[in-house]
Amino acid sequence: MTPSQDTTTTSPWHLAQRCARMNPSVIREILKLTELPGVRSLAGGLPSADTFPVEAMRDAAARVLADTPREALQYAASEGFGPLREWVSAQMTAAGLDAPAERILITNGSQQGLDLIGKVMLDEGSTVAVETPTYLGALQAFTPNQPVFAAVECDRDGPLADGIARLPRGTRFMYVLPNFQNPTGRVVPAARRDEIVAAAQRAGVPLVEDNPYGDLWYDQAPPRPLASRWAEGTLYLGSFSKVLAPGLRLGYMVCPQPLFSKVLQAKQAADLHTGSFTQRVVHQVIRDGFLAQHIPTIRDRYRVQRDAMAAALRAHLPAGSEWQAPSGGMFFWVRLPEGCDAMALLPKAVEAGVAYVPGAAFFAENADVRTLRLSFVTLAPADIEDAVAKLGGVLKTHLADRSPVAA
Amino acid sequence: MTPSQDTTTTSPWHLAQRCARMNPSVIREILKLTELPGVRSLAGGLPSADTFPVEAMRDAAARVLADTPREALQYAASEGFGPLREWVSAQMTAAGLDAPAERILITNGSQQGLDLIGKVMLDEGSTVAVETPTYLGALQAFTPNQPVFAAVECDRDGPLADGIARLPRGTRFMYVLPNFQNPTGRVVPAARRDEIVAAAQRAGVPLVEDNPYGDLWYDQAPPRPLASRWAEGTLYLGSFSKVLAPGLRLGYMVCPQPLFSKVLQAKQAADLHTGSFTQRVVHQVIRDGFLAQHIPTIRDRYRVQRDAMAAALRAHLPAGSEWQAPSGGMFFWVRLPEGCDAMALLPKAVEAGVAYVPGAAFFAENADVRTLRLSFVTLAPADIEDAVAKLGGVLKTHLADRSPVAA
Numbered sequence: 001m002t003p004s005q006d007t008t009t010t011s012p013w014h015l016a017q018r019c020a021r022m023n024p025s026v027i028r029e030i031l032k033l034t035e036l037p038g039v040r041s042l043a044g045g046l047p048s049a050d051t052f053p054v055e056a057m058r059d060a061a062a063r064v065l066a067d068t069p070r071e072a073l074q075y076a077a078s079e080g081f082g083p084l085r086e087w088v089s090a091q092m093t094a095a096g097l098d099a100p101a102e103r104i105l106i107t108n109g110s111q112q113g114l115d116l117i118g119k120v121m122l123d124e125g126s127t128v129a130v131e132t133p134t135y136l137g138a139l140q141a142f143t144p145n146q147p148v149f150a151a152v153e154c155d156r157d158g159p160l161a162d163g164i165a166r167l168p169r170g171t172r173f174m175y176v177l178p179n180f181q182n183p184t185g186r187v188v189p190a191a192r193r194d195e196i197v198a199a200a201q202r203a204g205v206p207l208v209e210d211n212p213y214g215d216l217w218y219d220q221a222p223p224r225p226l227a228s229r230w231a232e233g234t235l236y237l238g239s240f241s242k243v244l245a246p247g248l249r250l251g252y253m254v255c256p257q258p259l260f261s262k263v264l265q266a267k268q269a270a271d272l273h274t275g276s277f278t279q280r281v282v283h284q285v286i287r288d289g290f291l292a293q294h295i296p297t298i299r300d301r302y303r304v305q306r307d308a309m310a311a312a313l314r315a316h317l318p319a320g321s322e323w324q325a326p327s328g329g330m331f332f333w334v335r336l337p338e339g340c341d342a343m344a345l346l347p348k349a350v351e352a353g354v355a356y357v358p359g360a361a362f363f364a365e366n367a368d369v370r371t372l373r374l375s376f377v378t379l380a381p382a383d384i385e386d387a388v389a390k391l392g393g394v395l396k397t398h399l400a401d402r403s404p405v406a407a
Numbered sequence: 408m409t410p411s412q413d414t415t416t417t418s419p420w421h422l423a424q425r426c427a428r429m430n431p432s433v434i435r436e437i438l439k440l441t442e443l444p445g446v447r448s449l450a451g452g453l454p455s456a457d458t459f460p461v462e463a464m465r466d467a468a469a470r471v472l473a474d475t476p477r478e479a480l481q482y483a484a485s486e487g488f489g490p491l492r493e494w495v496s497a498q499m500t501a502a503g504l505d506a507p508a509e510r511i512l513i514t515n516g517s518q519q520g521l522d523l524i525g526k527v528m529l530d531e532g533s534t535v536a537v538e539t540p541t542y543l544g545a546l547q548a549f550t551p552n553q554p555v556f557a558a559v560e561c562d563r564d565g566p567l568a569d570g571i572a573r574l575p576r577g578t579r580f581m582y583v584l585p586n587f588q589n590p591t592g593r594v595v596p597a598a599r600r601d602e603i604v605a606a607a608q609r610a611g612v613p614l615v616e617d618n619p620y621g622d623l624w625y626d627q628a629p630p631r632p633l634a635s636r637w638a639e640g641t642l643y644l645g646s647f648s649k650v651l652a653p654g655l656r657l658g659y660m661v662c663p664q665p666l667f668s669k670v671l672q673a674k675q676a677a678d679l680h681t682g683s684f685t686q687r688v689v690h691q692v693i694r695d696g697f698l699a700q701h702i703p704t705i706r707d708r709y710r711v712q713r714d715a716m717a718a719a720l721r722a723h724l725p726a727g728s729e730w731q732a733p734s735g736g737m738f739f740w741v742r743l744p745e746g747c748d749a750m751a752l753l754p755k756a757v758e759a760g761v762a763y764v765p766g767a768a769f770f771a772e773n774a775d776v777r778t779l780r781l782s783f784v785t786l787a788p789a790d791i792e793d794a795v796a797k798l799g800g801v802l803k804t805h806l807a808d809r810s811p812v813a814a
Contacts, residue, residue, distance in 0.1 A: 011665045012613040012640045014579055016530045016552070022672045049477035057480070057684075061468040070456035073464070073652035108515060108678040115677045119551050123423045124531075140676040144526050145423070172421055206419040233419045245480035247683030258418045265429045269547040270522045270677070271515040275685055276654030277464075 018144045036350070040387035042374040043355040045182065045330050048305075051298045052245045053285060060284035064277065072277045078268040080106025080252070081279040087286065088238070088252050096228030097236060099254045105263055106274045110212055110237040110251035114141035114175075116266045117208055117235065120259065121172050122147045129167050129174035129205060131159055133362035133371070135182045138175050138210070147172070149364035156324065158188035161199035171205045173235075179222040180213040180329025183362045183373040187327055190223035197229045206256075212239040215295050217328035218303035232256050240282060242330075243295055248278055302330070308381035309374065309388065316392030318399055332374040333359065339402055340395060342372040348398070354390040425551045443757070447794035449781040450762040452589065452737050455712075458705045459652045460692060467691035471684065479684045485675040487513025487659070488686040494693065495645070495659050503635030504643060506661045512670055513681045517619055517644040517658035521548035521582075523673045524615055524642065527666065528579050529554045536574050536581035536612060538566055540769035540778070542589045545582050545617070554579070556771035563731065565595035568606035578612045580642075586629040587620040587736025590769045590780040594734055597630035604636045613663075619646040622702050624735035625710035639663050647689060649737075650702055655685055709737070715788035716781065716795065723799030725806055739781040740766070746809055747802060749779040755805070761797040 064072050079085065085101040092099035107113045114137065122128065122145035130138065132151045139149065150171060152163035158178060167174070176196070178188040188196070200207055209226045227234035239251040255263050267273070309332055310325040317323075320337030336342060342358035349355060359371025374391075376384060471479050486492065492508040499506035514520045521544065529535065529552035537545065539558045546556065557578060559570035565585060574581070583603065585595040595603070607614055616633045634641035646658040662670050674680070716739055717732040724730075727744030743749060749765035756762060766778025781798075783791060 011663075012608075012611050013663065013665045014528070014577070015666075015669060016526070016528055016533070018530075019527060019669045022669060022676070024668070024672060044482070046482055049481055052477060052480040054472055054476040054480070057476070058469060058472040061472065062465060065461055065465040065468065069461040069464070070459060071654075073459040073461070073654040074456055075451070075453055075648075075653045108682070111676075112678040119423065120426055121421070121423055123425075126423070137676075137679070140672075144673065144676060170421070201419075204419050241482075245684075246482045247478075247480040249678060249680065249682040256418075256420065258420045259422075261431070262422060262426045262429060265431060265547075266551065269429070269518075269544075269551060271519040271656060272544070273656065275515070275656040275682060277652075278682055278685060 018146050021143050021146065022140075038353050039350055039355050040353060040379060040383055040390070041355045042376070042379070042384070042387055042391075043357045044378065045375050046378045047242055047246060047330075048301065048377055051301060053290070053294055056285045056290060057245075057281065060281045064280045064284055068280065072280045074276065076273050076276040076279075078264055078273045080104070080274060081276065081283060083287070084279050084283040085252075087283060088254075092236070092238070092254055096224045097254055098231035099236075103255050103257065103260045105253045105255060105260070105267060106279060107251045107253060107267070108249045108271070108274050109241055109246070110210060110239040110253075111137055111141060112270070113237040113251055113253045114138050114210070116253070116263050116270065117173075118142040118145045118147075119266045120262045127168050127171040129164070129171050130364050131176060131181065132364070132366075133183055133359060133368075134175065134364060135177055135210065136361050139364060142175075151364040151366070156186055157192045158186060159196055161195040164196060164199035164203055164205065167203055167205055171203070173206045173208050174200060175208045175210065176226060177210045177212075178226060179211055180216060180326055180331075182213070182329070183331055183357070183359060184333040185324070185326025185329050185331045186333075187222050193223055193226055193229060197226055201230060201233065207234040208237070209234050210237045212237075212242055213329040215243050216299065216302060216330065218299055218306055219327040222328065227254065235259060243291055243298065244282060244285065248282060250274065250278060250282055302377055305376045305379070305381055305384060308384045309376040312385045312388035316389045318392065318396050321395070330375050330377045332376060334372050334374060335368070336370045336372065336395065337399060338370070340398065341369045343369060345394060345398060349391060349394045352390045352394045354387045354394070356391065425553050428550050428553065429547075445760050446757055446762050447760055447786060447790055447797070448762045449783070449786070449791070449794055449798075450764045451785065452782050453785045454649055454653060454737075455708060455784055458708060460697070460701055463692045463697060464652075464688065467688045471687045471691055475687065479687045481683065483680050483683040483686075485671055485680045487511070487681060488683065488690060490694070491686050491690040492659075494690060495661075499643070499645070499661055503631045504661055505638035506643075510662050510664065510667050512660045512662060512667070512674060513686060514658045514660060514674070515656045515678070515681050516648055516653070517617060517646040517660075518544055518548060519677070520644045520658055520660045521545050521617070523660070523670050523677065524580075525549040525552045525554075526673045527669045534575050534578040536571070536578050537771050538583060538588065539771070539773075540590055540766060540775075541582065541771060542584055542617065543768050546771060549582075558771040558773070563593060564599045565593060566603055568602040571603065571606035571610055571612065574610055574612055578610070580613045580615050581607060582615045582617065583633060584617045584619075585633060586618055587623060587733055587738075589620070589736070590738055590764070590766060591740040592731070592733025592736050592738045593740075594629050600630055600633055600636060604633055608637060608640065614641040615644070616641050617644045619644075619649055620736040622650050623706065623709060623737065625706055625713055626734040629735065634661065642666060650698055650705065651689060651692065655689060657681065657685060657689055709784055712783045712786070712788055712791060715791045716783040719792045719795035723796045725799065725803050728802070737782050737784045739783060741779050741781060742775070743777045743779065743802065744806060745777070747805065748776045750776060752801060752805060756798060756801045759797045759801045761794045761801070763798065
């Protein structure tokens with residue numbers, strides 16, 4: 001018998017229902033475009049590689065492989081490397097969280113934290129509350145569990161308490177990114193944080209607080225975390241991606257007690273544990289206070305770039321464009337004048353040599369097609385100026401072409 | 408308003424239904440026991456740290472951080488590092504697979520491959536076929552999707568074609584580990600592979616082939632993969648854990664065309680991509696033929712340990728115990744005499760200074776409580792002899808205590 005003779009021409013593979021809702025990331029597809037030569041990308045949220053602590057990494061990698069090579073290369077605990085968990089615990093406790101090391105889980109970036117939370121907390125049809133707009137990667141991480149997204153109304157200061165009060169009963173959690181949000185760059189002020197927590201407590205909706213950008217402040221440090229205001233009702237996510245290097249894929253979760261064991265089981269089932277070598281190298285880099293010197297150098301760099309983008313936007317964007325310079329993080333959020341669809345204009349922009357992310361992808365519902373996200377952390381100031389000038393040119397040409405005179 | 412005053416005493420967290428089926432890993436709990444001082448562990452599947460290529464890793468890490476530090480620390484493609492995918496493609500093509508680089512996905516160990524497959528292919532209530540017994544980690548990876556497991560009858564040569572023929576219509580896939588299976592150590596002969604493929608084709612059940620141990624053969628190389636016999640109907644998983652080091656958490660999938668884009672989207676949503684630094688370091692280690700020299704040294708070491716365990720089992724296990732020396736991999740699978748429950752005996756064994764994994768956890772249904780799994784890769788031959796002697800002592804005491812004379 002020759003098995004291949006029995007092969008049917010139809011595929012034997014049958015996809016899960018959830019696949020129908022899993023679509024290629026718009027950002028991902030756009031990033032491919034931006035790899036074309038001659039395109040200046042304001043699209044991706046790529047930290048400047050100039051900030052990566054290469055020397056420290058090299059020394060740490062050599063040290064780890066000299067001192068503890070067997071442990072660094074062996075299977076390890078699903079919870080993560082003990083001393084790294086202790087380090088996170090100390091940092092988070094100093095930030096006001098209830099964060100003993102035994103409730104800290106090391107993850108492959110905070111993106112994996114979102115995946116694990118979705119697994120542990122979402123059934124098909126469960127409601128998840130998100131900001132308007134919200135981080136696209138969170139929508140992608142939760143979607144495989146087939147939840148229903150409830151977009152909470154937001155203003156410049158973040159989610160409105162009234163919106164939280166109106167959430168459906170049984171909403172599993174609200175996902176919030178209070179510091180220099182991706183994509184809007186907004187920071188939630190202290191008073192609003194108290195209002196959000198109070199509303200969430202009254203509604204019985206716990207919070208998932210994502211804080212990848214909190215250390216990247218350029219004017220003043222953000223208010224203390226939501227988790228410091230409602231310890232038992234807030235799961236907190238942190239990351240080394242923006243203060244060390246994103247390619248390491250290293251983040252962490254501070255889990256409330258009722259969740260830790262299930263999140264840990266989900267982590268074990270997902271990939272056993274985060275890489276031992278990477279965890280030990282990062283711990284070696286940061287153990288003796290490295291970040292206290294390193295992070296201010298990142299802030300100094302990005303502050304200049306933020307200011308360069310603010311100046312360029314003022315100089316080049318057409319009248320009727322709206323934005324607010326962020327006080328931290330990585331992004332400007334721009335609303336274009338009436339008649340501009342950021343997605344429709346993207347091909348023209350790429351043709352002109354500049355790329356951005358259309359804002360529509362960041363909305364769980366009722367997308368605002370006039371919005372777009374610009375990153376100021378990847379390019380140097382002169383390149384930011386050049387890229388924004390090109391963007392301004394594309395927008396002005398478009399608006400002129402569609403003006404009554406041209407029609 | 409002070410938010411904390413509104414705090415209710417009940418937890419606001421509500422777990423997903425799937426959590427009811429996610430339980431602490433028996434193996435994980437046992438591994439904690441085996442960390443007690445004085446316990447010789449035959450339980451964990453920990454490769455010998457003596458096999459880890461520490462020098463090569465040190466050189467490679469230094470080289471990567473000298474040559475391409477910015478790329479090694481930056482966000483990267485979800486598919487994985489291009490040259491590493493090319494390397495896998497070349498290896499797998501040489502093994503007879505249809506494995507172009509564009510259908511290879513780099514994962515955090517092959518465990519993550521199992522997680523992604525479950526996400527993309529399983530709905531609640533979907534049938535997944537598994538071997539009897541099967542790899543516990545696969546059961547754990549698939550369980551969050553709430554499938555129904557169908558245990559296919561197996562003999563010493565692996566799954567029986569008749570069992571595959573009887574699978575329910577619409578079975579999403581069958582998970583098979585043909586080379587030196589965890590936990591049984593069995594290898595599926597070539598003729599049985601053809602029978603499995605033919606039966607699966609007739610039944611319309613695609614295959615997920617997991618091959619972490621294929622390179623660890625001590626007598627002769629295993630037959631060529633199932634994927635080489637049914638390319639379009641087999642998804643193949645490979646790993647660097649057993650030929651380089653498990654703590655790196657690096658594996659790969661060779662996806663049939665209809666699955667690749669969805670698996671890639673699931674990967675992106677799960678953690679964006681596998682760590683760039685780790686991928687580049689591993690590629691640097693293996694790019695110039697390192698494994699061709701390295702793997703034979705692992706084989707030589709483990710062959711001696713396998714033989715030591717075979718001799719120790721013959722010398723120390725009570726009459727009525729059954730096992731078969733494996734021709735590769737990491738494990739002996741032992742069936743104890745009647746009246747022995749491996750789980751119930753474990754505390755006595757640990758007290759006597761030896762640990763193993765009770766076999767029951769590896770069965771999707773109808774667990775055989777007389778079975779247990781012994782790893783021969785972690786301990787040196789003298790320690791294996793000592794540990795098996797202790798195990799034999801515990802078993803003989805137990806059998807003597809329950810014999811009619813003692814009763």
